[in-house]
Amino acid sequence: MWTNWSGGLECRPRATDRPLDEAGVVAAIARAADRGLRIRPVGAGRSWSPLSVTGDVQLDCSALTGVVAIGTDRVRVRAGATLAGLYAALAEHGRTLEVVPDTDAITVAGAIGTGTHGGGAAVGSLSALVTGARLIDGVGAVRRIEGPELDAVRVGLGALGVLTEVELRTVPAFLLHVHEEPGEAAELLGGGGVLDTHRWAEVELHVPSGEALARWGDPVDPDDAGGRAEPAHRDPVRAAATGSAEALGRMVSRLAPTLRRSARWGGAVTGPAYRLLPDSRPQRHELTEWAVPREALGPVLRELSAATTARGLELRAPIGIRVGAAETGWLHPASGRATAWIAVRSPRGVDPGPLFGLVGSVLGAADGRPHWAGRHDWTADEVELAYPRLGDFRAARDRLDPERRFANEHLTTLLGP
Template sequence: MSTDAVAGPRRTDRPLDEAGVVTAVRRAAERGATVRPTGATGRIPGPLARTDDVALDASALTGVVRIGPAPANAPADRGPGPDTPGYTPGDDTTVRVRAGESLAGLCAALAASGRALATVPDAPRATVGGAVQLGMYGGAPAEGSLSAQVRAVRLVDGTGRVREVTGPDLDAARCGLGALGVLTELELRTVALRRLRVHERTAATEELLAEGFPGAHAWTELDVAVHSGQALVRTADPVDDDPAAGDTPDPAGARTWGRAVSRLAASWAEWAEWSGRPGWPPPPRWAPGTEGPPHEVLPDPQPWDPDLAEWAVPLDALGPVLRELGAAVAARGRELRPVRVRTGAAETGLLHPASGRATAYLRIRTRGTSQEPVRRLAGAVCEDAGGRPCWTTRTNWGPDEMAVAYPGWDAFRAVRDRYDPDRIFTDPYLADRLGS
């Protein structure tokens, strides 16, 4: 059987609380079954969410437990405290949330308290636990992904034991791929809620990179037409020094939806303009100076596309990779849809694609089997530049490739051996990637 697709789970358990998770894991262990934790059905993308044995749907574990300073007895590695140099009130404010809560629900609850996530991934309907386990990223050059914001996790391991994970093991759990256990709660760093002003424009990619563009704004995103070197640029920066806690959000997410339509239409219209294709209507745009809280104006809530290929390349390799992609597709007479580019800081997560290095994330969009050669070509260019495939995309990498690409590979395996010695949390796809 292909490890990229399975018929579906033999059984789906939907525990209502942590005790139910413990029961489900222990029952599976007694029966010799394997378990793959997921959020709501279909909401966590990619082959890592699929199994032909027991699926454990944790989407009922919802709600925010606490927003405020970490408990007085919390380990020091959970973040800054009053004794930390440069500390200002609010720096130690974290949120404790159940793993099945959606990103949209968490962001709304934080906004009501004048707080926000330091990075806001796409896929607002994804669960917090799933987004962390897969290393979903945002577009803030100075920040890491959602995984990097984790200060503690609570999980049920392969023996049915409940663990509160902090300290060195936390770096294995930050992007654990569901291989260490079923997350039930997470504690995340927060920042003060600020309104952002968003702009769109077009520019030459080489000029942007020469100016050090990815680090010049609080949030950036490029859609790059690699054959022409032109880019549709989106940036966002705080409006002023005033917090946005008292602002009234746009009704029914209208601004988010409008932005998603703008992105999609603009990307394709710019592509048509740059490639000389006639007949495309003028693209709708954000109005200059569009403003709103981060969780309303930043995410691009398009459905996950199984033909997406996402790669994390070293930030200093971004320019060469984009040039090589353009040259490679041109030499073969191929077309490549605009490549979406975001950047992020180096991370400590052992299996996070940005582990140990500042990173540029490339989202490469293809369509169907006819464009599989383009997909493979783009993957080869990224891999040659030291790229790592993101966990939301298909990959043929196995343990040998993982050991070379990730300095923390052996450390992760050691944690996995302790947390899941009998490999309860596996399936054929994960076994091919991580080994037995």
């Protein structure tokens, strides 16, 4: 029995393959084809949507690990490597990735598969860093993906083939000086506010009260950071231990309880972004996240707040808000437009259906597109309207997986047969 990270999805595949190398992937695809079975790649199983759910063969790609080569401004890495391992390997060479999401426990291919993003108006997602890839297609052939076809693979949903190796753009390692402070939602979320003016930023919004907690960070020169530079982690206890205990106490006492629980640093800390930003001990939860046009953020949040209040639905966790640059990936939710990301979480054990349904209808009506890894109820009808390059993606799917070896029910619902 396979279950995803949140525990909200499960399936019983007929077989599970865990190849150790590219030849193993080719062999697994051939075995599935011989038995007339479909095959679904899975990375770290961190997605909330049933992208990897199958009753046929599940292809666990988590053993395809290791860095192949670190060049001056690129890295070639095996697709099942975790982000944590990749950041650590790059750090040894004075390099890093510009994008750091909330988790580093995911695989490179899984992150790219769903367009995993961080938070920063000028920064794209991990998918935007891809400069090349190796992929095993639906008939078991090894393909080098480059040029325009990369925009299909940037967010491939595991529908085009099995990624075995990915080349990503790197930047020189940097220290991020981050702050965490409460503030007024209207001030924080407006254009030119904290979300737009820093290398990295996020706002957590407590909807009923309108209270907000902002976090933002900018690179600092290691010499300027001096004694403040700490390999701190996103954890209030560790942040307190590194000298912000007083600030944390003052700040926390002023916050609504749900925001108080999500406070992380309670002041300012400095460290490598890849060590500061990922949450090392996330509480298991369900999530729906939507990409809306950046300029729609304020009105959409007001509408969402009014709709949840009118329906008497309780938001038990703060809404997470980040922004991101326009993407070129044909199926990236931020494709073609500067984007604001709105994440709504629901704790384990609570049925998220009514809340997530309402969030989807409000944000979908505001030209929002769901994060593919989150929970949503979109079908091919909505995908067709929202993605002008869907035709190109479908053509790439026809070329790379003509027999739909990589299909499952969820992908058929989203992309058609």
